[in-house]
Amino acid sequence: MAPTFVVVPQWQGSVSPRAMRLSDGAEAIRGDLPSSATREVPVPVEAGDSQGTGIDRFSTLVTVRERLAATLRGSTDAVLTIGGDNGISLAAVEHAAREHPGHLALVWLDAHPALHTPESSPSGGFAGMVLRAITGEGAEGLTLGADDRIPLERVVIGGARDIDPAEADLIQELRIVSLPIGDLDTPDALVAAVLATGATAFYLHLDLNVLDPSVLGGLADLYPFGLSVEALNAAITALRANFELAGATIAGFSPSSPEAASDDLPSILRIIGALTR
Template structure:
């Protein structure tokens, strides 16, 4: 079945000075998606309160998570979640795990591993804790529970170029697979890393800052020496051809203006097309 797009214009998980541009980015992408297979999650404009959790804007992020879960319950098969910041991906992984009986590996393509906890985060931004929440660590209502969390051995990180101390500790302690930007240019190696997890299905997360800044202008956290857009699209097609995709997410688009968004959208839509290209992209069917 074709993917359903769940658009989550959440910005509250970002601590960038351009945080609210993430909502603009999600809305810009929505404009080029098929309306008949797109669900839009209503995101409040207010920032929200931390409520003692160590997560900035926790109250609003939790409300958005609940609304996203409800939207995903309406998806007949597999979903591509369009953020917003990376925190929007967490509900998508929970949905994929539930639909796939827990048989999911996560390919996390990001300049950052997003493996901080509320205690270790230097900023309190939930976007930097998103993957840690996916393995089950984090405050109530955000971290995945026992039935949906993903074991560290089923994570494959790709394109990471900035790692905090606690993230490094977690990666080393759990022997999390990490692939360099150069590794991503060899899709066979990425497929092999995913096969080694033993999972039958894959959830692919793309924070657009995995790309080199020369490939996309609308990045709130541009990091040099990223992968090129053609190479990333080739990688996504290879993964979609080998594995049934249990779900996917795209996050981190923060255009400076509607005109700038228009310049970047062809690159993003190329990645969307690559995710939906494989005959194996059949979700949990």
């Protein structure tokens, strides 16, 4: 993958107490990216309002989605999109799906499956709805259409360990592939799951909270028993050896201070290296 980067310091999709630090995390990562290969999507300062959709800060999220889509338009190379919160994956996956129509799998590595709709969400935070929106269900303006959505049979969730009852019921009812952390110790199960979708290319959504907090301290949400950087990079390498990388998202970096960001950046840059070398 040619190293092309788009930085989106959006925080409005998160309901974490550390949500506003997500913009700081995006900027910290940007500082270590090559300026000639990096673009930034401006994010409004205002939080935004729900406009009756059941999604907190909906108006700002729609604005950022439109700006990111415009930035990606015309790009034919795989792009690494840096957040910010999970919501940035909506427009990024949409772009990749248009470049790989009918042949794209979505690998969703995240402590949360993000399978809520506005009706089922206990928080109203879009970060908990993004994957469901990518599959075509949600509020108009923050949902992929029929031509661009990724059907659930081409979605592979990995490492989710904070799953609400409504999400657990959906996973069981629709037999959504959801691999626990233990299945990701080696790449074999993940590669096999993507092979089973019949896809020839994959988009990787990576929320850094899939990692163990002992590995990375600057996380918006801390959930124990996560992946190591070594296991994650082995999975990325194996996926790239078997499928075309159509693009990737890195989200969820929320450092408490510039000094704390510096402690975590070497691990994040190792992950970026696995995606771009």
